[in-house]
Amino acid sequence: MSADPRLRRLLGGEALSALRKRLRQRYQRSASPTLLRLDALNEVEHAALAALTGRAGRPARSLQIDVAEVDATLARAGLASSLRDALEQLDGAIIDLAAQRLQLRSQWQQLADDCAHPDLRSVLQSASGLGLLKRLCGSRPDAASRLIDDAERVLGKLPAGGIPRAQLAVAALGDAHALDAGSPVASLVITVLRQGTDAGFDAERSRELWATAGVLVNELARPALALNLPGELNTEAGEPGYFSLRRLLRSPPTWTVTNRRVFVCENPNLLAIAADRLGPDCAPLVCTDGMPAAAQRLLLTQLRAAGAVLHYHGDFDWPGLRIGNHMVRKHEARPWRFSAADYRAAVVEAPRPGRPLDDAPVHALWDGALAEAMCSERLAIDEEGLADELLRDLKC
Helix, strand or coil, rough: CCHHHHHHHHHHHHHHHHEEEEHHHHHHHHHCCCCCCCCCCCCCCHHHHHHHHHHCCCCCEEEEEEEEHHHHHHHHHCCCCCCCHHHHHHCCCCCCCCHHHHHHHHHHHHHHHHHCHHHHHHCCHHHHHHHHHHHCCCCCHHHHHHHHHHHHHHCCCCCCCCHHHHHHHHHHHHCCCCCCCHHHHHHHHHHHHHCCCCCCCCCCHHHHHHHHHHCCCCCCCCCEEHHHHHHHHCCCCCEEEEECCCHHHHCCCCCCCCEEEEEECCCEEEEEEHHHCCHHCCCCEEEEECCHHHHHHHHHHHHHCCCEEEEEEEECHHHHHHHHHHHHHHHHEEEEECCCCHHHHHHCCCCCCCEEEECCCCCCCCCCCCHHHHHHCEEEEEEHHHHHHHHHHHHH
């Protein structure tokens, strides 16, 4: 419907387009405003508003109008049923932003509530999970619906039995790259797998999360290194052996370690020294090779589930303590010559000048005095320097 020519003369035209935009914005924020105060008016805008209210007079920079009065004036003149109607005749329908936001919020909530997979539904019913979904799909509900469907197809095939991630992607979505790191569906699935853990989103943690669901990602990277682990392994006694994530997932060994001590060190060099000096007479020993990756974590988890009692030793430096905290939290490891007293004894025998500690201390969960002692001495002690003492514990 075209606007009445009189209405166009009264409120239309380019000169008043900014004023009409401001009035429309007020209606967008509130569907039924009662009073409208407009500031920073120019002379033409003030004259138009004054004509609407019948308050002709000298121009002013601001003016307050009673919406009901203006509605009545426009209706009596036969120009429009209301000010809102007049604005819509001139520039099109005014969107009720509040109603639109409410409808959109309801639409997003419905997407979460209608999700069939319980773990995915739980994620999406949280503010952070729903926020992630919106970011992944560009805040488009139609794209979100498709993404949820894809994630449910993937989750419906988990846990898997040690298959490559690309194979899972083909089976669930018909695209070998659909679950590559960073893809929207992979990010959503990883978020579901992450529920109840403190795992972050770095590549190594994501690889571990996939592994817990029986999915292999770079399954031959960073295999776990161990020596003399009891079980059906087909490995030579006294020789270090490697266990890939692929092997640990596809053919989990039967570990015969119930109530047995399994020692865990941080550095491959210490395990090599143990193999050279003790060979088959060395107690079971696993190496984390720094912060344990997916294969190391899975091996430690399997050993713990089989009844092993883990004992950890690492470098007396802040990364070593971070690894120790991980071992305590995740694998219930006990300290192995890794106390404040052990550190102070090592400092006495350590060659100088040695490796200084930086100023970023890490609290040790198993010994509150350890970080304090290290801050006091400010000297790092590498695990290999304590090999003689540690090997006395390892000799069977």
